[in-house]
Amino acid sequence: MNRTEILDELKKILAPYTLDKEQLAAVNEETDLIRDLKINSANLVDIIIDAEEKYNVEIDYDDAEKMIVVGSCIDVIESRLKAQ
C-alpha cells in the first residue's frame, strides 16, 4: 500500500470526526488534525484505534504522539505495515 492509498483510506477514518468537509476533501500531508480539520483532541485516541483496526497494526504511544499531522500519520501506518 503506497502513501496515496494510505491517505485515501485515512480520509475515511477522519471523516466522522470533522465537520469541516471542505478541509477534509482538501487533506494533504501537511494537514494538522486539530488546527486544520478542527478535530477535537478527545477524538485522537479513537482515530488511532480506528487506524489500528483498519490496517490490523498496533500503534504504541511513541508512535501515537506523532499522529497530529496527516503526513506523520501516514509515516506511522506505513512503518507499522512494513514491520508486519
Place this chain on the structure above:
Amino acid sequence: MYSIGNDIVALKAVNAERTITPQFYNKILAGTELPFYQSNCPGIPFYQFVWLAWSVKEAAYKCLKRIQPDLVFSPTRTVITSIDPPTVLIDKIPTGIPQTGIDEPGCYQIILSINSHTLYARSIIYGNELINSIVSPDPILSKVNWGINKTSAIDPDSQSKAVRKLLKERSQAEVIKDDVGTPWLNTADARIPVSLSHHQDWIGYAY
C-alpha cells in the same frame, strides 16, 4: 511563570463501551494509574475514570505548553501521582456555579507529573454529563476564575466565539492570541494566561 490549563469532556459524546477496552485506555493511562480507580475513585464507572484522567492530562499539557511551546502531548507520560476523591459526588450540573475558586467538596484533587514538573488539578464530574478540569503549577486554586456553559452549536468556530463571548461578559476583557497561538486575556492592566476548551455542546474557560 504562572500558567493555567483547562479541559472539558462532554460524557454523552464519548464511546463508553470503547473506552473500557484495554486497547483504548492503555493509550491514556500510565501503568501506575490503574490502581487509583479501585482505591481512590469510588462511585464512578470506569469509563468516567479514564476520561477524568484524559481531562486532567489534556489540561496539564495546555498548562505546561504555555511554558514549553515545543511540548508534545503524551498522555501516558503525563502521570497522575495522587488523587484525593471528592467528599460528595455531583449528580447533575447545578445552577449558580461559583465562578471563582475550585476547591469545593465535589472536586477531585489530583497531582500530576510531566517530565520534571509537578502540576495540580481540580476536576468535577457532573453526573453523566460533563467533566471539567483545571490545572495549575500552583497548588492553591482558590483564586482561579472559571466557567462552563452549554451552547446550541457544536461546530468549532461557533464554540470558539461562544466561549469568548462568555468570557467577555464575565471579565469585560477580550481574548487575544500571541504569535504561537497561545491565548491571553487582555485586561486594562495586564495580559493574563487563559485557557479555553470545548467539547460537543459544552464550552469552558479558566484564568
